[in-house]
Amino acid sequence: KGTFDQISPSEFFYRNRDLAGFSNPTRSLYTAVREFVENALDACDQQGILPDVHLSIKAVDPEKPDPKPYILSVKDNGPGIESKHVPLAFGTVLYGSKFGLKQARGMFGLGATMAILYGQITTNKPVFVKSSTDGKIQDEFELILDIQKNKPIVLKHETQDTSKTGLSISICLEGDYAKAGAKIRDYVYQTSLITPYATVTFDDPKGEKFRYTKIVRSMPPAPTIISPHPYGVDVETIKRMIGDSKFSIPTVDNNTIEKVKTELGLRKKDLNYTEIMERAKRRWSSLSRNIRVVIAVMSFLKMDFAKLSKIRIDDIDVSRKKLTYWDFGESKSFTIDMDPETDYYKQLTNTVQGETLVSFLTKRFQRVGRTTAEKFADFAGFKPEKRIGTMTNEELVKLSDSLQKFPTFLSPDPSCLAPLGAEPLEKGMKAFFNPDFISVIQRGASAYSGFPFVVEMGIAYGGDIPPGGTKVYRFANRIPLLYDEGSDVVLKVVEEIDWSRYKVKGDPPLVIVSHICSTRIPYKTVGKENVADRPEIERELRLALQFLSRKLASYMSKRGLAEMEKKR
Amino acid sequence: KGTFDQISPSEFFYRNRDLAGFSNPTRSLYTAVREFVENALDACDQQGILPDVHLSIKAVDPEKPDPKPYILSVKDNGPGIESKHVPLAFGTVLYGSKFGLKQARGMFGLGATMAILYGQITTNKPVFVKSSTDGKIQDEFELILDIQKNKPIVLKHETQDTSKTGLSISICLEGDYAKAGAKIRDYVYQTSLITPYATVTFDDPKGEKFRYTKIVRSMPPAPTIISPHPYGVDVETIKRMIGDSKFSIPTVDNNTIEKVKTELGLRKKDLNYTEIMERAKRRWSSLSRNIRVVIAVMSFLKMDFAKLSKIRIDDIDVSRKKLTYWDFGESKSFTIDMDPETDYYKQLTNTVQGETLVSFLTKRFQRVGRTTAEKFADFAGFKPEKRIGTMTNEELVKLSDSLQKFPTFLSPDPSCLAPLGAEPLEKGMKAFFNPDFISVIQRGASAYSGFPFVVEMGIAYGGDIPPGGTKVYRFANRIPLLYDEGSDVVLKVVEEIDWSRYKVKGDPPLVIVSHICSTRIPYKTVGKENVADRPEIERELRLALQFLSRKLASYMSKRGLAEMEKKR
Numbered sequence A, B: 001k002g003t004f005d006q007i008s009p010s011e012f013f014y015r016n017r018d019l020a021g022f023s024n025p026t027r028s029l030y031t032a033v034r035e036f037v038e039n040a041l042d043a044c045d046q047q048g049i050l051p052d053v054h055l056s057i058k059a060v061d062p063e064k065p066d067p068k069p070y071i072l073s074v075k076d077n078g079p080g081i082e083s084k085h086v087p088l089a090f091g092t093v094l095y096g097s098k099f100g101l102k103q104a105r106g107m108f109g110l111g112a113t114m115a116i117l118y119g120q121i122t123t124n125k126p127v128f129v130k131s132s133t134d135g136k137i138q139d140e141f142e143l144i145l146d147i148q149k150n151k152p153i154v155l156k157h158e159t160q161d162t163s164k165t166g167l168s169i170s171i172c173l174e175g176d177y178a179k180a181g182a183k184i185r186d187y188v189y190q191t192s193l194i195t196p197y198a199t200v201t202f203d204d205p206k207g208e209k210f211r212y213t214k215i216v217r218s219m220p221p222a223p224t225i226i227s228p229h230p231y232g233v234d235v236e237t238i239k240r241m242i243g244d245s246k247f248s249i250p251t252v253d254n255n256t257i258e259k260v261k262t263e264l265g266l267r268k269k270d271l272n273y274t275e276i277m278e279r280a281k282r283r284w285s286s287l288s289r290n291i292r293v294v295i296a297v298m299s300f301l302k303m304d305f306a307k308l309s310k311i312r313i314d315d316i317d318v319s320r321k322k323l324t325y326w327d328f329g330e331s332k333s334f335t336i337d338m339d340p341e342t343d344y345y346k347q348l349t350n351t352v353q354g355e356t357l358v359s360f361l362t363k364r365f366q367r368v369g370r371t372t373a374e375k376f377a378d379f380a381g382f383k384p385e386k387r388i389g390t391m392t393n394e395e396l397v398k399l400s401d402s403l404q405k406f407p408t409f410l411s412p413d414p415s416c417l418a419p420l421g422a423e424p425l426e427k428g429m430k431a432f433f434n435p436d437f438i439s440v441i442q443r444g445a446s447a448y449s450g451f452p453f454v455v456e457m458g459i460a461y462g463g464d465i466p467p468g469g470t471k472v473y474r475f476a477n478r479i480p481l482l483y484d485e486g487s488d489v490v491l492k493v494v495e496e497i498d499w500s501r502y503k504v505k506g507d508p509p510l511v512i513v514s515h516i517c518s519t520r521i522p523y524k525t526v527g528k529e530n531v532a533d534r535p536e537i538e539r540e541l542r543l544a545l546q547f548l549s550r551k552l553a554s555y556m557s558k559r560g561l562a563e564m565e566k567k568r
């Protein structure tokens, strides 16, 4: 009979590390480089710091043949990580700061930890992390992972003086630079293409130094976090949003009374009921939600603190407007009526039953105004003032389904996205390919499943581009994707093109650069190497490519005419 | 500044459910069917029960258009699950019984839970599980998932009388049978092809009933669990194996003394030292390891229990043969010599320093005999009697690297695998395709990264096979793989074949069936739809296909000659 076990997420990814891109020394060296460089760029992007990222790979014993141990170090000038978060950030899988709905390279909370894990299981060496968040003190850690328990073990923690913020991380891992070198150099080269505001330097094991200095001096705006869009929800998400927005009635005990006094700024106990309520009214906007609920209850009980401490609230029946409490002094239960016209009644209603559907929609979702919310309520068959805390399970499913089917929600707000921009993309492609012809487009924002995305694409021909057929450079959220192009949506779209229709023959010196930005890239694997063919994304890529191909076609025909001219 | 969060594995797979095959209602309905059917077949295989699996998919409201809620139920005659394990097995991600090194369809501990999760987030309905392990009492559960905490919530648990063992599971989920139906029917059809000893029945939403009765009456042997092979280890695995095989010195306190007495079967305290040691000697083979260590310590101390309870063991220096203890009565430390000739000395040495390298290798790995272990020790530069508990970190890395490089370990033991067999495969293909020509091969066992695997392949031509080009049926551990064939190693191998070399022209009525069995299939995704192109697997597939293609070629030429005969 089978014996049951539970394994931790780090244990799961240890056993199935090919899922995360750590299948062999060649691929693992590449993936580890990616994970650290992408973390450095994410950190700088978030804080509006022009990135300066230094990558170094050195063989421990250069004489030995590959695969062999390498020391991989990445250093950045970013905001660093606070000392208390460092061990968990790097020692725990599914721990990170990028779980919100925001455009970033990272999204899983496991990339760096997996690289450290791979280093540890192949060379048994710890990871060294240096981090400074204030530019004065640098925390230096030596950590290893407890893979079975998914937690870090801090071997050393010291502090040093420093003069800059930033993070540096260094691991020793078994790699194969002979096989991985070309891809790693490509990755660095392409990273600087798509991040023209970053300076990236790379010292490789052979002693070669690669330096890609920034060619753009201004930061693009940092990506911002956004509320969910109705098209992206399911019942679980709805339930959590409702759960966040309603509270249970707090117990009115001495603890609570102390909190009320603190928030009202009262030191002495001797304010009477009227004075308490007046002070609460003046300070209303600064009171926390729980305290407002207590004040609301007090408004109906008409009691001061002394009396309040002698009762227990038993029931608040909002629909029948009755409040029932047990009086310890009198040892009996009382029920009083609540005046539904008061703001205090509204406060209690919101608390017990949650906000109205219209208020919930306009506050919790992006781009839903009052009119849209009311039209939606009508479409879904709910009263606009329906209290979301009173929805049955069936009603929650109806709400979730209707949110996805209502046709007139505005498309998701793309202002949270940070695409590269047509101009920097063109500048970067010119610098890298020095082409005879270039054309670039940034499509308008679109969305899939409630996630906004933007497609940017560039096509370049001739110049320094070697002939030999179309070369496709794929990027997603400013990450170069170098593996698994066979199952990527961009290649699917490119291979549909019949180039002869666009006057391009044979094996042309042609480059296509494609960049997709989104609050959530639909990667097919945890290793983030290829993008799934969501119909909306495929469509946008196709429209972009057709636009650029027509531009190329008119260049090719002008060029064809010019050559015929020359021959005469 | 980013705020850090930890998410649970169920939260991770909720947010990234496309990684597990739950990307949309069409794919999710298919994946949910797979997960439940594969669990049922695994359970029957493990216990040698001829499987009888019933699948039913019914629309909740047949009038509505797709996608819409369906009730998916799967029932089997397997061994069931013990009541105490049911909530966790289905309510927790990364919880299961298939984490050991054994051929099985399941391997991640999350398939069923993901299907239940998808049902819950699309219809808010609980899962119903009925399980009987003894054929008398059936436990019936109604569960929902706490996705954020990765644990089940039991809504109901009742018991009923029953007359059979087995498990049935039923969820309500949003699916699209209009789009998924063809693939689901394919899946059921192909499952019965590769599992000819199983009866599979399927009631579909349109009221159609599909019945695939078993065509083979005997069970293949159940797969067995095996020890790891040296080629599959890394430092983490080595450290855990060593950790399992050595113990720290147990504290000799009253608790320990009570345990010793219990294991020696002593009720009274009044046996003297000699009598204790004699009794221990007689019962040695039944004593637990910790107790043997205490007895060993006592043999050097020459104390009975009363004296023993007054001391504390401070140090056991095996290499210098000295035992140091603190006497509470005398308030001072004593050091005594240990006689290295005694078995008791060996016991302590094993405990403190672990077993010898040779003993470790022969016991903990498969197919390593004493001679091989000694040759390996020489190759790796260790003394054969080196105590594995005394290895430094560098030595552990050297051991791990050498284990992977030593060229003369026997290839992994394939007797733990349960391939279908050439004859049942041929029988199944004949029944399904009724071909004019068929040839089948089961390759000898091979291995990749220490995991044994076997390739079985069949080729069929003509008969009831419709013309239109080669159709490839892929299987892994008796699971039909119906998606993502573009990035599967089998298609890569098939597409290299130039069929004209084998006298096959045009779009032939040709079928290729490929089956890979292993203790670990290198899937590319958590959704288990395609297999990675590990070189050893690719090679085996290629050799199998070349062998079968030559058989087909000689049939085609005979057939060609026969037709030319006819024409004359």
Ligand SMILES: Nc1ncnc2c1ncn2[C@@H]1O[C@H](COP(=O)(O)OP(=O)(O)OP(=O)(O)O)[C@@H](O)[C@H]1O
Pocket (backbone or CB within 6 Å): A035, A039, A040, A043, A076, A078, A079, A080, A081, A089, A090, A095, A096, A097, A098, A105, A106, A107, A108, A109, A110, A111, A112, A113, A114, A167, B002
């Ligand atoms: N160079 C860095 N500077 C600042 N913060 C960093 C740096 N590297 C990592 N971090 C922090 O550590 C966290 C964990 O990093 P990790 O790479 O494991 O996960 P992630 O980047 O969130 O997601 P992914 O798995 O997709 O990479 C990040 O979320 C980030 O907050």
Ligand SMILES: Nc1ncnc2c1ncn2[C@@H]1O[C@H](COP(=O)(O)OP(=O)(O)OP(=O)(O)O)[C@@H](O)[C@H]1O
Pocket (backbone or CB within 6 Å): A002, B035, B039, B040, B043, B076, B078, B079, B080, B081, B089, B090, B095, B096, B097, B098, B105, B106, B107, B108, B109, B110, B111, B112, B113, B114, B167
């Ligand atoms: N029909 C069944 N009969 C007996 N045991 C079952 C059945 N279905 C599930 N189980 C048990 O529940 C566990 C969890 O199932 P689950 O599908 O989530 O994971 P798994 O099968 O181990 O791995 P995978 O994620 O690869 O499917 C299994 O390991 C098995 O022990």
Ligand SMILES: [Mg+2]
Pocket (backbone or CB within 6 Å): A035, A038, A039, A106, A107, A110, A111, A112
């Ligand atoms: Mg990261």
Ligand SMILES: [Mg+2]
Pocket (backbone or CB within 6 Å): B035, B038, B039, B106, B107, B110, B111, B112
């Ligand atoms: Mg399973």
